[in-house]
Amino acid sequence: MFVRQASAILRRYIKTNQRLKAFSTTSSSIDYPGAQVIWSDKLSFTNSHSYAPIPTYRVLNSQGQIKNASEDPNLCKDVLEKMYKDMVLLNVMDKILYESQRQGRISFYMTNFGEEATHIGSAAALSVDDLVYGQYREAGVLLWRGFTIADCVSQCYGNKEDGGKGRQMPVHYGSKKLNFVTISSPLTTQMPQAAGAAYALKGKNKVVICYFGEGAASEGDAHAALNFATTLDCPVIFFCRNNGYAISTPADEQYRGDGIAARGPGYGLNTLRVDGNDVFAVYNATLKAKDFALSRNKPVLIEALTYRVSHHSTSDDSSAYRSTEEVAHWVTNQNPVNRFRLYLEQNNLWDEGREQEWAKECRKNVLTVFGAGEKEAKPHWKEMFTDVYEEMPDHIKTQMNQMAEHIEMYKDKYPVKDFS
Amino acid sequence: MALNKLSSTLLNNSLVFKELKNVASVFSVRNFFNYYPTTSTPAEGPTKKLNMVQAINNALDITLQTDETALLFGEDVAFGGVFRCSLDLQKKYGSERVFNTPLCEQGIVGFGIGVATAGSTAIAEIQFADYIYPAFDQIVNEAAKFRYRSGSQFDCGKLTIRTPCGAVGHGGLYHSQSPESYFAHTPGLKVVVPRGATQAKGLLLSCIRDPDPCIVLEPKVLYRAAVDEVPIDEYLTPIGKAEVLKDGDAVTLIGWGTQVHVLMEVAELAKTKFNVDCEVIDLVSILPWDKDAVCKSVRKTGRALIAHEAPLTGGFGAELASTIQEECFLQLEAPVARVTGFDTPFPYIFEPFYLPDKWRCLQAIRNLLDY
Numbered sequence: 001m002f003v004r005q006a007s008a009i010l011r012r013y014i015k016t017n018q019r020l021k022a023f024s025t026t027s028s029s030i031d032y033p034g035a036q037v038i039w040s041d042k043l044s045f046t047n048s049h050s051y052a053p054i055p056t057y058r059v060l061n062s063q064g065q066i067k068n069a070s071e072d073p074n075l076c077k078d079v080l081e082k083m084y085k086d087m088v089l090l091n092v093m094d095k096i097l098y099e100s101q102r103q104g105r106i107s108f109y110m111t112n113f114g115e116e117a118t119h120i121g122s123a124a125a126l127s128v129d130d131l132v133y134g135q136y137r138e139a140g141v142l143l144w145r146g147f148t149i150a151d152c153v154s155q156c157y158g159n160k161e162d163g164g165k166g167r168q169m170p171v172h173y174g175s176k177k178l179n180f181v182t183i184s185s186p187l188t189t190q191m192p193q194a195a196g197a198a199y200a201l202k203g204k205n206k207v208v209i210c211y212f213g214e215g216a217a218s219e220g221d222a223h224a225a226l227n228f229a230t231t232l233d234c235p236v237i238f239f240c241r242n243n244g245y246a247i248s249t250p251a252d253e254q255y256r257g258d259g260i261a262a263r264g265p266g267y268g269l270n271t272l273r274v275d276g277n278d279v280f281a282v283y284n285a286t287l288k289a290k291d292f293a294l295s296r297n298k299p300v301l302i303e304a305l306t307y308r309v310s311h312h313s314t315s316d317d318s319s320a321y322r323s324t325e326e327v328a329h330w331v332t333n334q335n336p337v338n339r340f341r342l343y344l345e346q347n348n349l350w351d352e353g354r355e356q357e358w359a360k361e362c363r364k365n366v367l368t369v370f371g372a373g374e375k376e377a378k379p380h381w382k383e384m385f386t387d388v389y390e391e392m393p394d395h396i397k398t399q400m401n402q403m404a405e406h407i408e409m410y411k412d413k414y415p416v417k418d419f420s
Numbered sequence: 421m422a423l424n425k426l427s428s429t430l431l432n433n434s435l436v437f438k439e440l441k442n443v444a445s446v447f448s449v450r451n452f453f454n455y456y457p458t459t460s461t462p463a464e465g466p467t468k469k470l471n472m473v474q475a476i477n478n479a480l481d482i483t484l485q486t487d488e489t490a491l492l493f494g495e496d497v498a499f500g501g502v503f504r505c506s507l508d509l510q511k512k513y514g515s516e517r518v519f520n521t522p523l524c525e526q527g528i529v530g531f532g533i534g535v536a537t538a539g540s541t542a543i544a545e546i547q548f549a550d551y552i553y554p555a556f557d558q559i560v561n562e563a564a565k566f567r568y569r570s571g572s573q574f575d576c577g578k579l580t581i582r583t584p585c586g587a588v589g590h591g592g593l594y595h596s597q598s599p600e601s602y603f604a605h606t607p608g609l610k611v612v613v614p615r616g617a618t619q620a621k622g623l624l625l626s627c628i629r630d631p632d633p634c635i636v637l638e639p640k641v642l643y644r645a646a647v648d649e650v651p652i653d654e655y656l657t658p659i660g661k662a663e664v665l666k667d668g669d670a671v672t673l674i675g676w677g678t679q680v681h682v683l684m685e686v687a688e689l690a691k692t693k694f695n696v697d698c699e700v701i702d703l704v705s706i707l708p709w710d711k712d713a714v715c716k717s718v719r720k721t722g723r724a725l726i727a728h729e730a731p732l733t734g735g736f737g738a739e740l741a742s743t744i745q746e747e748c749f750l751q752l753e754a755p756v757a758r759v760t761g762f763d764t765p766f767p768y769i770f771e772p773f774y775l776p777d778k779w780r781c782l783q784a785i786r787n788l789l790d791y
Binding site for chain 1: 569
């Protein structure tokens with residue numbers, strides 16, 4: 001306490017001393033160090049109603065038409081096709097893995113329904129060299145980067161092909177090769193980490209993108225991250241998926257300001273709010289954010305408004321807290337995949353025949369891979385003890401050896417044969 | 421006119437500051453230990469008389485010089501740190517590498533993990549160990565588990581967290597804590613506590629180089645009191661290895677940080693009062709800890725006393741005691757004794773009654789011998 005106080009006094013002394021030079025007795029205003037001063041003789045509150053809501057940027061309307069031609073990202077045919085195909089693939093994988101959890105074949109799953117455009121639009125605007133930090137509902141970003149269905153299935157099964165060695169729950173993906181930092185369950189912890197990674201990668205022509213939900217934005221780590229990123233000039237894109245719900249908690253129980261976007265300027269962040277169901281709006285925003293972050297070494301906040309069509313997870317039945325009509329509205333009228341499909345069809349880049357064909361191919365692919373992944377052995381049980389540290393310390397070696405002796409004696413009591 | 425007035429106010433402020441400093445020196449006169457300097461040199465080459473602050477500064481300087489990715493950050497580190505550990509480093513290495521962060525511990529550690537994951541060396545400072553808890557989630561759920569959960573695809577091994585800990589004479593509840601046992605319960609972390617200037621430099625350099633995330637708990641009362649002849653060149657003090665500071669055959673005394681010096685004095689007292697030779701062990705490393713060194717000593721002496729400033733219940737002494745019991749059961753002549761802080765918050769005016777001082781330790785040795 002003493003040291004904090006004393007050092008605060010010292011700092012104040014030094015700071016004030018420096019400011020003496022700027023201090024003028026004739027000036028009618030003094031610059032407080034804490035903020036820029038604009039005097040007012042009217043006493044009034046400032047609140048979220050003092051400003052208009054931050055506008056939501058949109059390129060494709062709900063009929064799949066580009067309203068303002070100057071906003072057309074002019075992507076080539078192959079890219080557009082991959083974007084759409086990855087969205088559909090993601091949908092098919094989600095349906096099959098969700099069902100497989102219902103059948104008890106995997107322990108847990110989280111689908112991405114309704115948020116496909118946020119994944120694919122942002123991923124397409126970045127390079128695979130850009131580092132991604134996610135929350136858990138960003139599988140589309142991985143698919144875009146080349147993570148295969150087999151990679152997803154291996155992780156969900158925790159089989160020996162899983163890069164994570166079967167240690168984490170399903171959907172906690174990660175890939176060093178694809179610069180996608182392994183997902184962890186604690187919400188928002190990745191946000192200040194993304195700021196730190198961006199700081200370290202400064203000058204290497206890479207940005208860091210960090211995805212999080214609007215619920216996660218209530219965590220202290222979100223505050224830490226946004227403030228660190230601005231004060232330390234970190235080239236990071238904070239990408240908020242505001243899908244209206246954090247499990248059962250609707251957004252109006254999460255915050256009372258103008259969403260997450262309105263917090264950005266409060267931290268000194270350049271901020272964009274986009275229609276998260278419009279893949280082009282997301283693409284353009286992410287591209288602009290990347291360009292800004294790289295050229296200025298500064299962070300950008302993107303809030304993508306969307307709707308969580310999915311249940312929160314396989315452990316959740318969302319009909320307990322929202323109406324089926326509400327969900328149906330978003331599935332039918334505001335579906336990001338359908339909207340993009342309308343655009344493609346209107347531009348003769350897609351048709352019903354190709355739709356049927358691709359859906360069938362995806363289904364076949366996912367089912368085949370899923371079947372193979374299910375049969376694959378789990379990693380050796382000794383992998384439970386590795387990677388706690390880079391080198392296994394003696395006390396962990398001892399515990400591993402004790403377990404080996406135990407298993408030797410009680411072989412029939414453990415599922416040893418499922419583990420390679 | 422106003423300028424003069426302001427100047428004189430500032431002058432008064434600086435007088436107040438000097439006054440505060442005097443008060444502080446009165447407080448720190450009430451020392452609860454005598455410092456036993458390290459006399460053996462861990463490295464060849466020239467040495468210099470340095471206190472712990474200077475030794476830490478020297479280790480940071482070496483790191484920033486030899487590792488161009490190394491970053492040093494935390495609250496108030498830019499002007500040299502509230503304990504002066506980062507003095508002049510910003511001047512030398514620039515504000516891109518040595519910098520202040522906003523006042524937010526969870527941010528500091530999260531940011532440090534990110535820096536380390538991206539492949540740079542991150543040296544984060546938490547101003548007092550008492551304020552590390554806002555970062556507990558980042559340390560325990562993130563830093564410690566990063567390598568394991570990713571199947572070693574990602575890690576944050578290049579992260580080192582430095583933080584001042586322990587009693588300081590007048591720190592009260594939030595400038596005195598010893599949180600080592602909270603972290604000892606977390607696989608994936610390495611936790612060390614230096615007992616003086618020599619170890620502070622060697623351990624800090626080891627932690628910075630170590631491929632796993634490390635926490636260095638620096639007993640702040642030693643910052644200026646601990647003066648050693650410290651090698652100027654780089655050297656590494658091994659993590660996970662205890663040090664036998666004094667040979668003996670009657671009782672094994674185990675401590676870390678400042679408490680080691682208390683135990684050294686207690687060993688001398690035990691020699692004069694009871695005519696016995698106690699073996700004194702500096703555990704050095706809390707996680708992983710040196711079971712072999714501790715058990716080897718206790719098998720020889722048959723008696724063990726563990727002393728730490730942190731509270732008794734759930735303190736790291738409990739881990740040592742149960743392991744000693746398990747490994748040295750047949751050699752034990754008396755139950756393992758623990759002399760620790762009490763199961764209360766760390767008090768302000770009652771500090772002299774709270775600490776596991778030499779008299780409480782001496783009495784415990786007597787009880788062990790009489791058992």
